[in-house]
Amino acid sequence: MKNGATKEQIEAVIKRVEELGMKAHPVYGEQKTIIGCIGNEDILRAHPVEPYEGVESVQAITKPFKLASRDFKKEDTVIEVKGIKIGGGNFVVMAGPCSVEGKDMLFETAKKASEAGARVLRGGAFKPRTSPYDFQGLGEEGLRYLQEAAKEYNMAVVTEIMDAREIDLIDKYSDMFQIGARNMQNFSLLKEVGKSRKPVVLKRGMAATVKDLLMAAEYIMSEGNGNVILCERGIRTFETYTRNTIDMNIIPSAKELSHLPIILDPSHGTGKRSLVTPLALSGLVAGADGIMIEVHPKPEVALSDGPQSLRFNEFDDLMEKVKKYLEFENRRLG
Ligand SMILES: [Mn+2]
Numbered sequence: 001m002k003n004g005a006t007k008e009q010i011e012a013v014i015k016r017v018e019e020l021g022m023k024a025h026p027v028y029g030e031q032k033t034i035i036g037c038i039g040n041e042d043i044l045r046a047h048p049v050e051p052y053e054g055v056e057s058v059q060a061i062t063k064p065f066k067l068a069s070r071d072f073k074k075e076d077t078v079i080e081v082k083g084i085k086i087g088g089g090n091f092v093v094m095a096g097p098c099s100v101e102g103k104d105m106l107f108e109t110a111k112k113a114s115e116a117g118a119r120v121l122r123g124g125a126f127k128p129r130t131s132p133y134d135f136q137g138l139g140e141e142g143l144r145y146l147q148e149a150a151k152e153y154n155m156a157v158v159t160e161i162m163d164a165r166e167i168d169l170i171d172k173y174s175d176m177f178q179i180g181a182r183n184m185q186n187f188s189l190l191k192e193v194g195k196s197r198k199p200v201v202l203k204r205g206m207a208a209t210v211k212d213l214l215m216a217a218e219y220i221m222s223e224g225n226g227n228v229i230l231c232e233r234g235i236r237t238f239e240t241y242t243r244n245t246i247d248m249n250i251i252p253s254a255k256e257l258s259h260l261p262i263i264l265d266p267s268h269g270t271g272k273r274s275l276v277t278p279l280a281l282s283g284l285v286a287g288a289d290g291i292m293i294e295v296h297p298k299p300e301v302a303l304s305d306g307p308q309s310l311r312f313n314e315f316d317d318l319m320e321k322v323k324k325y326l327e328f329e330n331r332r333l334g
Pocket residue numbers: 098099268294304305
């Protein structure tokens with residue numbers, strides 16, 4: 001729509017598009033409103049909407065991902081949650097333990113992480129472990145601790161949802177959903193979080209291409225939830241020294257292809273504490289809109305992912321560097 005198109009003009013176009021049997025996805029920007037029209041494009045050729053008042057132009061998006069595409073929306077999407085901005089020059093730091101192991105350790109971690117500048121508290125309450133005999137998480141009790149700790153330290157909560165049946169439970173305690181790498185193509189789960197309006201951190205599957213990742217985002221967006229944050233967490237390669245191989249290419253690539261923010265998880269991406277800080281900073285320089293870092297009061301005794309969890313002093317050191325790099329790039333903590 002043209003700059004300054006009225007509400008009535010916008011609604012008339014949406015109504016027309018839906019009458020034609022297409023699905024309308026309006027994106028209301030500060031100046032411009034874009035109406036995504038999903039359906040057979042021949043319909044719009046036979047019944048053009050250009051003559052409608054307020055319409056600037058009609059463009060076909062040839063990429064398989066539409067709503068996620070930079071062709072659809074030129075400006076970076078900025079996602080807001082609890083006053084925290086993510087994307088468009090706002091860098092977010094999500095930090096916390098791999099799994100919520102208890103109340104004290106979580107509160108201690110949230111305190112240290114927030115003091116250092118992290119605004120989002122991460123932590124798993126239901127852990128998808130490779131072995132069914134490993135620690136499986138505290139469940140709802142863990143979710144409650146997350147919510148309490150986030151409230152105490154003015155943070156937002158992100159935690160993983162693994163099953164569409166858990167959506168009400170996770171929704172009750174969390175400010176953002178996380179879709180794990182193993183579930184990136186769990187389309188029924190993607191649709192379920194798509195019905196919500198809460199931001200979704202969508203982790204890249206370990207064998208997924210950038211296109212696969214954007215198609216997964218499209219699933220969420222096509223249900224009406226445009227608040228998707230992409231997340232690179234390393235892919236499987238022949239390398240065995242590190243847990244996964246961080247594909248730094250995907251950060252600027254995703255930014256070329258999509259308007260969505262993308263963050264980096266160097267903890268799972270490397271599996272090694274000593275590599276987390278250098279890779280986190282590399283991600284920042286490559287253009288990532290944030291980082292997700294595993295931090296633990298005592299990684300030696302962590303029930304999961306201890307070897308890749310930063311100690312508090314290491315996290316402080318990382319954050320000092322992050323702030324300097326952001327200043328250099330004229331960006332800011334979200
Ligand atoms: Mn973990």
